[in-house]
Amino acid sequence: MSGEILFLAHRLPFPPDRGDKIRSHHVLKALAAIAPVHVGCLAEDASDFTHEHELAALAASHAMPRRSKPVSLAGVEALIRREPVSLAAFRSQALHDWVRKTMAERNISAIYVFSGQMGQYVPAEWRGRLIVDLVDVDSAKFEAYALDRSGPRGWIDAREGRLLRGVEEALAAHADATLLVSEAEAGLLRERTTRARDIRALGNGIDCDFFDPAATRPHPDLASGGPHFVFTGQMDYAPNIAAVARFAQGILPRIRKAHPLAEFHIVGRAPTAEVSRLGERDGVTVWGAVPDVRPFLAAATIVTAPLTIARGVQNKVLEAMAMARCVLVSPEAATGIDAKHGAQFVIGDTDHALATHALHLLDRPAEREAIGAAARSFVQSQMSWPAMLADLPALMGFPTGAARDAA
Numbered sequence: 001m002s003g004e005i006l007f008l009a010h011r012l013p014f015p016p017d018r019g020d021k022i023r024s025h026h027v028l029k030a031l032a033a034i035a036p037v038h039v040g041c042l043a044e045d046a047s048d049f050t051h052e053h054e055l056a057a058l059a060a061s062h063a064m065p066r067r068s069k070p071v072s073l074a075g076v077e078a079l080i081r082r083e084p085v086s087l088a089a090f091r092s093q094a095l096h097d098w099v100r101k102t103m104a105e106r107n108i109s110a111i112y113v114f115s116g117q118m119g120q121y122v123p124a125e126w127r128g129r130l131i132v133d134l135v136d137v138d139s140a141k142f143e144a145y146a147l148d149r150s151g152p153r154g155w156i157d158a159r160e161g162r163l164l165r166g167v168e169e170a171l172a173a174h175a176d177a178t179l180l181v182s183e184a185e186a187g188l189l190r191e192r193t194t195r196a197r198d199i200r201a202l203g204n205g206i207d208c209d210f211f212d213p214a215a216t217r218p219h220p221d222l223a224s225g226g227p228h229f230v231f232t233g234q235m236d237y238a239p240n241i242a243a244v245a246r247f248a249q250g251i252l253p254r255i256r257k258a259h260p261l262a263e264f265h266i267v268g269r270a271p272t273a274e275v276s277r278l279g280e281r282d283g284v285t286v287w288g289a290v291p292d293v294r295p296f297l298a299a300a301t302i303v304t305a306p307l308t309i310a311r312g313v314q315n316k317v318l319e320a321m322a323m324a325r326c327v328l329v330s331p332e333a334a335t336g337i338d339a340k341h342g343a344q345f346v347i348g349d350t351d352h353a354l355a356t357h358a359l360h361l362l363d364r365p366a367e368r369e370a371i372g373a374a375a376r377s378f379v380q381s382q383m384s385w386p387a388m389l390a391d392l393p394a395l396m397g398f399p400t401g402a403a404r405d406a407a
Contacts, residue, residue: 003109004060005031005396006102008118009041010090012064014051018234018269019315023135023181023204024114028058030389031112034398036060038102040095040121042067061106063098084163085156086138090117099123110396116164119171129397132175133202136311137188139164144309145238165192172196177395181312182336203336204313205385208376211294211322218299222265227301227362229255229264229328232293232316235271235286239309243330246306246351248278254355256283259362267296297323302361302368305333306354312336318383321345321375326368328357338382344375 009024016025031037039055039062048064055062067090069077074089081088099121102108110129113119116138122130142161146154172178173195179202180186186201193199222228231247233240244266255262262283266275269289279286290296297303303320305327313336320327321337327345334347341347346361348354361368394400 002035002398003107004036004038005034006099006108006111007031007037007039007059007114008099008111008121009039009114010117012041012043012048012051012055013039014054020115020135022315023133026205026207026385026389027112027114027133027392030385030392031396032058034393034396035110036106038062038106038108040064040099040102040118042090042092042095061102063095063102065092065094065098067092082163084160084167086117086160086164087120087167091120096121110398112396113171113175116167116171119167119174122174130175131177131179131395132171133179134168134171134185134189135179135181137168137180137185137192138311139168139192140188141309141311169193169195172199176397184335185312201336203383203388204315204318205388206315206318206322206379206383207385208322208380211297211319213298213324213376216294216298216323219295222263222296222299225261225263227259227262228299229262229358230296230300230303230320231264231266231268231305232296232303232319233268235266235268235275235288239307240268241272241275242309243305243307243333244275244278246308247304247354248281248284250351251304251306251355251358252281252283254351255358255362258359262362265296265300267293293319294323297325300325302326302328302358304328304354304358306330306348306351307333310335317345318379321372321379324372324376326361326371327375328354328361330354339375339378342371344371344378346371 007028013021013024013028016022037059039059041064043064043066075085077088078085113132116134139161142157146158172193177198181204183201186199190199231244248264252264264284267287271286271288276286278284297320303325305317307330310332314333317327317333329345329347331347331349339345346357348357
């Protein structure tokens with residue numbers, strides 16, 4: 001098949017500094033190596049426009065209107081239209097118009113939809129190749145939120161989960177292939193729909209040249225004292241908030257009984273008030289946004305990810321493994337990473353287990369180093385982005401091995 005590609009993403013894929021943007025960034029680069037790519041996405045704030053030139057350098061054409069609809073307005077619109085709030089929140093007439101114009105003027109032969117919110121931009125009459133990358137089963141995530149919340153917020157999350165499930169099922173029925181970030185997520189979607197044509201896993205990769213401990217100087221503020229535990233992630237994201245609260249309140253105090261100077265570093269943009277208050281606890285530092293997480297990872301005694309709700313592969317875990325750190329994770333955070341407990345990372349399912357593993361590892365620095373070295377070797381050989389995206393040309397309907405210079 002010849003022709004051009006339309007790529008639709010809910011966020012600008014630059015810079016690749018958070019989970020969904022890392023995946024969309026690498027997928028977009030791989031698509032641009034196959035055929036000219038036209039990119040429609042939404043800007044979240046003014047800082048996105050400072051990176052628009054990076055998108056312009058890669059895309060044959062692009063549109064990036066500002067997503068400025070207040071959540072309250074999106075909620076009202078969603079109630080009236082009986083649709084998920086996340087669809088209303090990401091609806092832009094300017095982007096709809098650009099998609100129609102691009103498809104009328106260019107030889108679009110395949111569409112790649114990144115995230116379920118963007119399926120609304122695919123014209124109903126489209127009969128060409130359609131790939132939908134849901135990444136995670138978002139409906140299941142909202143269902144899990146609803147179980148943990150009561151009152152109006154619980155009702156909102158339950159409604160969102162129920163309606164998103166219908167959207168996911170409709171997209172999977174229409175798409176030539178529906179992609180999820182792990183086989184576990186793919187299996188979950190298969191259980192929730194009977195109409196899908198093809199559901200498969202397309203795992204996340206890791207850029208081991210960028211996340212290279214040999215090329216990173218450890219953060220000087222973590223050079224003494226400790227031991228230092230580090231968590232990285234977007235800190236207004238509910239699963240991350242729950243994870244750091246769990247470690248600060250339920251795990252760190254157990255560790256500090258044996259290691260009174262142990263410190264927990266929460267590294268990531270947009271910490272909520274709840275996260276910021278954790279910084280008032282002994283041994284906890286909330287760093288907020290930092291220009292580069294690698295120095296914190298390089299300086300960590302142990303990197304931790306005690307997530308209780310996790311959908312798909314955790315980039316934060318892959319990044320720490322690539323940095324040759326010993327990573328202490330919950331079973332949820334280990335999902336989709338085919339590494340072995342005790343060899344390339346360490347898994348604990350309860351607060352007691354995680355604290356016990358941490359104390360064991362703190363007393364055995366040689367074992368920590370061996371696990372970190374094995375972790376980097378594992379992701380280098382098994383989870384590079386080129387390896388993960390090798391089948392993308394065929395998936396998009398282009399000849400295997402198809403390649404071109406980036407537009």
